[in-house]
Amino acid sequence: MGFTGFPDEAFLFYEGLEADNSKTYFARHKQLYEDAVRAPMLALTDELAAEFGAAQLFRPYRDVRFSKDKSPYKTHQGAFVDLMPAIGLYVEISAAGLFTAGGVYSTASDQLARYRAAVDEDLSGKPLEAIASTLVAEGYELGGERLKTRPRGFEEDHPRIELLRHKSLYAGMRFEPEEWVHTAQVRERVERTWRACGPLVEWLCTHVRGSELPRR
Template identity: 50%
Template sequence: MTFRGWPSEALEFYEGLSADNSKTYWTAHLTVYEEQVRGPMQELLAALEPEFGPGKIFRPYRDVRFSNDKTPYKTHLGAWLESGGYIQLSAEGLAAGSGYYQMASDQLERYRRAVANDLRGEELTKLIEVIENGRIGVHGHGTLKTAPRGYPKDHPRIELLRHKGLTTWKDWPPAAWMGTPAAKNRVVDFLRASRPLREWLDTNVGPSNLPASR
């Protein structure tokens, strides 16, 4: 399989799904989804695997059990990479992310200790600056309104300490290059530029050791 990009029909598919999120629309356009949307994503993941590990495409169906919004289908296609990367296609274009979106309690404890440490905390601050200078956003998630317990409000890295997740993210609006192999190059450049943050998190935080919740 050779990745050639997403044709314009892929974005048009999601434009239509956003307007008519129904089984009728989905069934009528299933071939477009399989061949023009999901197919190119599979090709991209295969092309990325040698450097970033295997990937997995998320299911297109929404979990509506606990949501007031009962529309059945996601209006984007998301894929996860073993190295921690994330790729998303929608009517708004292409996007990619990397990092730790939501840390478990044991991860959060290790993260805060590392941020508070002068050596490791300054290392994180500097690599974030480099990434942002490359026009990639670095975002905190689940951010507390005040300092976490046990940390002073005037800590020099208090903004980082307040986050419960930390990721890089890049949006690309619809453009002609998305229908070419250049789309892979954009994603690769993003993942490589984001790698220092992911490596810092892997080294200083790592995976959660808590039992998986049901």
């Protein structure tokens, strides 16, 4: 079956999970999750794979080992096209609607050092600044983990200090669950936003790359 949109039941499932994030609720509605959430997301990412690459669907279970929040389930379903470690394209549905994005979602110390060096250097930093400005002008939000102050070794009046504060960086757009989310138009929205995020992802793949540190 091709992708035909996300049914109402997908959003109702997550509304219920937000109200009752328990193993009992999930077990009772697991088939609904499989049919209304997971299956359409698989169909969507399968259709996008030819242009953007294969996506990995995230498991619905939260890793609560180091979290104060012990609720067992994620209140969204995400999928990620991993172009380089932690760099790629993302799509998510939740009770709030659809979210699409592209960027780097976490950085090892060597990746962060390369990112800051590239932002600092005019030859590479100015193009990133232009990419970010274009995305914001088109309605995208810039997100990611950020320092509240300047990073060590950089002055507060650096022309790209806001970008330097980022430890991770992505551009995303949110869509409320209107009627079109129940149709194949979802694919068109994701395609459009992923293409718009392409220059940012390409810059990150070129200048940040995957971590070269040995795995522990």
